[in-house]
Amino acid sequence: MSELALHHDVEVGEVLEHSHADTSTGIWSGKIFMWLFLCQDALAFFGLFAAYLSVRIGAGEIWPAPGMTHPAAGIEPNPLNINLTAVNTFILICSSVTMVQSLKSITSGDKKNMTRWLIATAIGGAIFMGIQFTEYNKLIHHEGLKMPHSLFDATFFILTGFHGMHVLAGVVYLSALAIAANVGPYGKRKWDLVILVASVALAFGIRQAIITFFSLDTLLASIIGTLYGALLLSMFMGLKWLMKKSDLPRLVEVAGLYWHFVDLIWIILFTLVYLI
Amino acid sequence: MAEVQANSESSKHTHPNYMAVFIALIILTAIEVIIAQAGLPHKAMVIALVALALVKAGLVAQYFMHLKYDAKFLSIIAYVPLIVAGILITFLSLEWAFQPHWLF
Numbered sequence: 001m002s003e004l005a006l007h008h009d010v011e012v013g014e015v016l017e018h019s020h021a022d023t024s025t026g027i028w029s030g031k032i033f034m035w036l037f038l039c040q041d042a043l044a045f046f047g048l049f050a051a052y053l054s055v056r057i058g059a060g061e062i063w064p065a066p067g068m069t070h071p072a073a074g075i076e077p078n079p080l081n082i083n084l085t086a087v088n089t090f091i092l093i094c095s096s097v098t099m100v101q102s103l104k105s106i107t108s109g110d111k112k113n114m115t116r117w118l119i120a121t122a123i124g125g126a127i128f129m130g131i132q133f134t135e136y137n138k139l140i141h142h143e144g145l146k147m148p149h150s151l152f153d154a155t156f157f158i159l160t161g162f163h164g165m166h167v168l169a170g171v172v173y174l175s176a177l178a179i180a181a182n183v184g185p186y187g188k189r190k191w192d193l194v195i196l197v198a199s200v201a202l203a204f205g206i207r208q209a210i211i212t213f214f215s216l217d218t219l220l221a222s223i224i225g226t227l228y229g230a231l232l233l234s235m236f237m238g239l240k241w242l243m244k245k246s247d248l249p250r251l252v253e254v255a256g257l258y259w260h261f262v263d264l265i266w267i268i269l270f271t272l273v274y275l276i
Numbered sequence: 277m278a279e280v281q282a283n284s285e286s287s288k289h290t291h292p293n294y295m296a297v298f299i300a301l302i303i304l305t306a307i308e309v310i311i312a313q314a315g316l317p318h319k320a321m322v323i324a325l326v327a328l329a330l331v332k333a334g335l336v337a338q339y340f341m342h343l344k345y346d347a348k349f350l351s352i353i354a355y356v357p358l359i360v361a362g363i364l365i366t367f368l369s370l371e372w373a374f375q376p377h378w379l380f
Contacts, residue, residue, distance in 0.1 A: 026347065042357070046365060066312060082313065093305070096298075097294055104294075267333050268329050271326060
């Protein structure tokens with residue numbers, strides 16, 4: 001891809017503001033914070049990748065080969081569906097594009113389109129989660145995969161599950177941002193109540209979904225559900241507070257960094273877990 | 277306030293052609309899926325797929341996450357720990373690769 005092709009859109013005239021005299025680096029501190037957060041999060045993922053690759057390489061030929069859903073007798077089948085996951089990868093990449101469109105809209109002052117693209121991105125993430133949920137359902141209830149069964153099962157669920165939790169957090173983050181941006185920092189108090197109710201509903205819904213479909217321990221499911229409920233509420237309140245101190249394009253850009261990071265990790269995960 | 281500000285002292289940050297990056301990512305993903313199911317020798321397949329994944333991840337980081345256009349300071353924050361982690365993963369994987377298959 002030529003440099004020229006990549007820059008052909010530059011004339012649109014949007015200018016993203018990055019430099020601020022109030023920081024010694026000239027970069028908004030919120031953006032630096034997000035990058036530092038993403039780095040430590042990436043290191044957590046890299047730790048899991050290291051563990052996965054260790055057992056994967058150590059297993060050699062014993063590890064079920066990708067794409068071998070119905071191998072000859074004596075060879076361990078690999079139940080992971082490459083084509084379905086490729087579709088999921090496509091959806092996540094599409095959601096990254098809608099995210100940058102959202103940023104592009106707000107840098108030209110178009111809040112309405114920014115909201116539309118943010119919602120489209122959150123929907124993309126939700127579809128990704130839906131497909132992953134379908135895949136999990138098939139693998140657990142039809143293929144008999146369970147975490148304690150084997151290292152193949154354990155590494156698959158830990159890696160994809162940890163990433164899936166990030167996608168869900170991203171959907172919550174983007175939804176909170178879309179609502180907060182339209183409610184505004186001094187919006188009516190009724191929105192706080194609406195988000196509070198939504199947070200409780202989200203916490204309870206996630207708890208029930210985990211118990212029903214994955215048969216996890218009730219306490220663990222409650223903790224995970226509560227964390228996501230608290231995330232929605234704190235994101236909404238936090239973003240409202242931040243909007244008093246910072247402008248919207250910066251907040252959208254930082255949210256975009258998180259979302260693209262989730263996409264980036266999936267790109268690596270897709271290759272390591274599904275393809276090789 | 278939630279409003280778009282035009283700060284004259286700020287550095288200009290332009291948007292790349294996101295659609296070109298998107299098309300490149302889709303094409304590379306399609307190539308990955310084809311390679312994974314083409315029945316190539318395993319080592320060649322792994323090298324090709326990992327290389328493609330790194331290119332795709334690089335495109336996302338450089339263009340979607342704007343590292344190419346942001347201050348170098350952010351690139352240092354982003355890449356230095358990853359390089360260290362890459363070295364760690366490589367040596368850990370090699371160490372385990374030479375262990376007997378006691379795990380299985």
